[in-house]
Amino acid sequence: xQSVTQLDSHVSVSEGTPVLLRCNYSSSYSPSLFWxxxxxxxxxxxxxxxxxxxxxxxxxxxxxxxFKKSETSFHLTKPSAHMSDAAEYFCVVSLIGKLIxxxxxxxxxxx
Amino acid sequence: DSGVTQTPKHLITATGQRVTLRCSxxxxxxxxxxxxxxxxxxxxxxxxxxxGEERAKGNILERFSxxxxxxxxxxxxxxxxxLGDSALYFCASSSSLLGTGGLGDTGELFFGEGSRLTVx
Numbered sequence: 001x002q003s004v005t006q007l008d009s010h011v012s013v014s015e016g017t018p019v020l021l022r023c024n025y026s027s028s029y030s031p032s033l034f035w036x037x038x039x040x041x042x043x044x045x046x047x048x049x050x051x052x053x054x055x056x057x058x059x060x061x062x063x064x065x066x067f068k069k070s071e072t073s074f075h076l077t078k079p080s081a082h083m084s085d086a087a088e089y090f091c092v093v094s095l096i097g098k099l100i101x102x103x104x105x106x107x108x109x110x111x
Numbered sequence: 112d113s114g115v116t117q118t119p120k121h122l123i124t125a126t127g128q129r130v131t132l133r134c135s136x137x138x139x140x141x142x143x144x145x146x147x148x149x150x151x152x153x154x155x156x157x158x159x160x161x162x163g164e165e166r167a168k169g170n171i172l173e174r175f176s177x178x179x180x181x182x183x184x185x186x187x188x189x190x191x192x193x194l195g196d197s198a199l200y201f202c203a204s205s206s207s208l209l210g211t212g213g214l215g216d217t218g219e220l221f222f223g224e225g226s227r228l229t230v231x
Contacts, residue, residue, distance in 0.1 A: 036220075042224055051126065
């Protein structure tokens with residue numbers, strides 16, 4: 001069965017410092033993995049996706065994620081946080097017909 | 112703007128009542144998904160329709176039902192409402208069936224801004 005675990009419910013960083021949001025997945029076959037972002041009072045938006053091509057995936061707004069099969073991880077990173085990055089981030093694994101969402105990580109960015 | 116429209120944006124009702132949430136997918140998208148987002152449960156998949164037919168079911172209660180019409184818009188019906196049904200309900204659409212690896216399966220969902228339901 002597929003599942004996804006986001007290891008931190010809340011992450012706080014200072015503006016200009018690196019961001020790391022952690023995600024581990026469980027899948028019985030090679031998964032498709034995604035990160036979505038939800039800004040306050042908005043719907044979710046796709047940040048990036050991994051679909052068995054390059055293991056380092058680049059997304060929008062300077063975010064990237066690395067697929068590590070040996071660690072069953074798909075952590076989201078950004079070299080330098082911006083105030084506008086404050087939002088909730090969801091790691092997602094694809095199952096036929098639907099997406100399974102992690103519980104979300106709320107990212108706070110301090111000035 | 113994702114192109115997915117949900118109405119109403121906010122809804123306040125009483126326990127025991129019934130409400131209908133409406134979703135218009137992006138132009139050309141055949142798949143519609145419904146999700147429930149609450150503080151304690153997170154984002155939960157409810158149900159998916161593809162071109163008018165139910166294709167996948169998640170944690171949808173028997174008191175809830177949905178359908179997709181020939182013009183591809185979808186409605187989620189919530190009945191015998193309870194306090195615990197208070198949540199943000201999202202509709203999302205995609206051009207194809209996700210996770211099938213088929214042509215056009217980008218894995219991307221386009222989300223509406225949600226309908227916030229408050230049950231008092």
